[in-house]
Amino acid sequence: MPLLDNLEATLKADLDVRKLNSFIRQVVKKEVEDVMHGDMKKIMNKSVSNVENLSHRTNEMKLGLDSKFDKLKKEKEMQDEENTVLLSCNGKGGFVGSSRTILFQKVNRFTGISGAAVNKFKSDGKFVCETKGLYLIAANINTYTDGAWFKIIKNHDELTRTYISNHGEDSGWHSSTGVTYAMLSPLDTVYIQTGKAMTVSGTHTSLTIIKLK
Secondary structure: OHHHHHHHHHHHHHHHHHHHHHHHHHHHHHHHHHHHHHHHHHHHHHHHHHHHHHHHHHHHHHHHHHHHHHHHHHHHHHHHHHHOOEEEEEOOOEEEOOOOEOOOOEEEEEEOOOHHHHHHHHHHOOEEOOOOEEEEEEEEEEEOOOOOEEEEEEOOEEEEEEEOOOOOOOOOOEEEEEEEEEEEOOOOEEEEEEOOOEEEOOOOOEEEEEEOO
16 A cells, blocks of 8 residues: 555654664764774773873983082082192101291191192101192101290291190100191291200100181
């Protein structure tokens, strides 16, 4: 019958449209999922790449900072070494006349002083400043002579004098230490001078000069 045929055709057409719509939805869904998956993958890859680049840059910055720190540390050590001046020595020993320079011929340690200055000091007992600064000067004089005393001299000026206790005749060896500080400029001289004639021990007589700043 024509009516039934038309109805059947209409239902069939509706069914075909539904199938087509379902198919289209599936295709669109898959395309969207593929696009989203691809985009997410790109985003993830880009994020990983950014993290790797950031990590690489961070490592480069760290290496650069470490290198600069090491350079500054070495420069500071070199500067400190250049600014350090130290002289430590023992006396020559023997009889020293009044108002004479006590000699210190055994140099135990020296830093920041030229070999020529050390050799001159060993020959005449006079420390010649080569680096300007504030210096600590400490002299320990051991003598067998009662009533002995000595002076620490800068150029020709007395910085301090130290008396060694009088223990009477045949009292043996005794010591006293004189300590002072002075601003020294290049070519200034520092030396230890006897106040009276005395017999000086070489082993137990010492002089230390240190640049403080």
